[in-house]
Amino acid sequence: MLACLPGCTPGDEGARVSCVEQALRQPGLEQDVAVFTAEDGGVAQAKVGWLTFRNADSVLPMASLTKPLVAGEVRRRVDRGELRLEQPVGALLPGVAFVPETASITVRQLLQHRAGFDRSFRDPLFASTPPNCHAAARDVLQRRPELGVGQQVLYSNAGYCVLGDILLSTPSGLPADLRLALDAPLGAAGGWTGTLHQLHRALSRTLPLVDLPADVVLPDGSHYAYGWRRWPAAVEGPSWSHFGRLPGMVSLALSDGRGTLLVAHFLGDPQDVDATSLAASHALWRCMAP
Template identity: 30%
Template sequence: MKNPLDGAALDAAIENVHRAGMPGLFAEVRDGEQVWRGAAGVADVATGRPVTADMRHRVGSITKTFTAAAVLQQAESGRIGLDTPIGRYLPGLVPGERGAAITVRMLLNHTSGLAEYLPYAYPSLKAFPSLADTGPQSLDDHRFTRFDPAELIRTGVTAPAVGIPGGRPGVYSNTNYLLLVQLLEQVTGTTAEQYITRNVIERAGLLDTELPAGPYVDGPHSQLYEAWFGMIDPPRDYSVYDMSWVGPSASLISTVADLNRFYAALLAGEIVGPSSLAQMQRTVPVVSQEGRTIEYGLGLHPMEGPGPGQGVFWGHGGTVWGGGALAMTRADGKRQMAVAVNLQRWNRLDSAGVPQPHPVDGALAALYRLAMYG
């Protein structure tokens, strides 16, 4: 399974993504002691400032692995039961029969049946993810809105359910992870940001990773360009944005090097114990926000190679308004990839509201394949 890093091929592959229409992207790929870092394109389309591989970046739902690891730590200490009903911990947020039926594990693996609150917090995204009738105006309206997490949770809990507790397939929902954040705060007596920082980020030795309090990204970073399926043309920068709309379920700022460091430590059993890691890697089918059915564990999901003997990779992807990232590490911890991009929803929609293929899709897929499998 030895596929040594081909720096020239990776340089060409990342440049191809830029040429296909991505303003800027950067990545780190590791194979044992070998490390390749690359970047292509610009961090600012107005000034031409280039992206660099050490930039800090909003990594969206990659945060969920950090949150899940924190919950598993508390399960190891006996303060949280994975199969305990959430209503026992948070009766005010998930009352009655649903609180008794939905377990902590169901929140972690998105089988709770709780709806996504996002379309209700952003009214112009009301059809999300059915995109034909959506519009981007709410993004500007809420750039500096401070959302109350309890309100967002209430919105998701009172919305029509998307499944029964424990049902298959599950449906990916940020409501689940906002509840896990509240659970962490209840059992640790501190904020989720402080707990995750001390016990996950610092334990992994991450020096450029944080859960920020305000709407700004500190340090060298790219602008983040949102196209909203061609409805924002030219794409608009949303790098300054109050992240309380997702809180510590998707607000992490990190670097590609730190993401690789984190997943290496997690899969080596340095963040949670081996039995907790095994729980995180027990998957169920879950419908993603893009409408695809994926396998999903407890804050982790797998990717398998296109051919036999190439190994299973574990990690997570994430998007925010204008930015995205994907971080995957092979199960043995040896081969790793982290990629960050500064444009989101670049696909145009057809008349039925279905996103159409775009050259960026193929170029990114080719980069991922090369980075993971050589």
């Protein structure tokens, strides 16, 4: 992993850009671009290898970085009293076919990937061509979850498709870009497209981030809150992150949870996308340290 270049000091915006440019150079990834909070509180960008007609102002797919935006809207509705974290989804989607086990799944469990939906052998989102998030939601709700509800953290596209359908059932007040994402084939699981600057603005509106403490965590001690992965204080790197992947691309969002945010987009199909994304996030976040 690459750290900041010599001379990368607080208050030196040019050094931060140079540092990010170097950190973007990750094995297995190419055509890289990032937009991030500058030292003065503004927004800066860096890129490596991008052709002149593809840059931070290009419209790009952001894959699973859609999920923190969906979760941010859920959080706003919870704060306004329009949703409750412990509310069962069976009461939120009238007319949808449920089995008893799925009707009792809560909003919190969907947010934290604890609904028991196991995509290890078959991800319902990609069961059709093109993918269909609404169909994936119906698919998982009308059959028993593969594993016990609430007992494990199993990252689930279909679970966020269910959250998307809940938001669309009362669409008043939905931001226009999020509404477009929810109506796209990948929907709430990954349908957001736009420029990195637009994504940075949209994710900035979810700051400061709020934790959802979890009694079930991942093996590394992290857990999911409102769409963001919350890392223990002892772990190197950003306090909050989310990674996205579609064939041929990787995206990531990193934040301290307060006001500092970095979003990045890469081309590539790394063999181990989780390890590659984690290495990139650690390298990039070193540039953001005060």
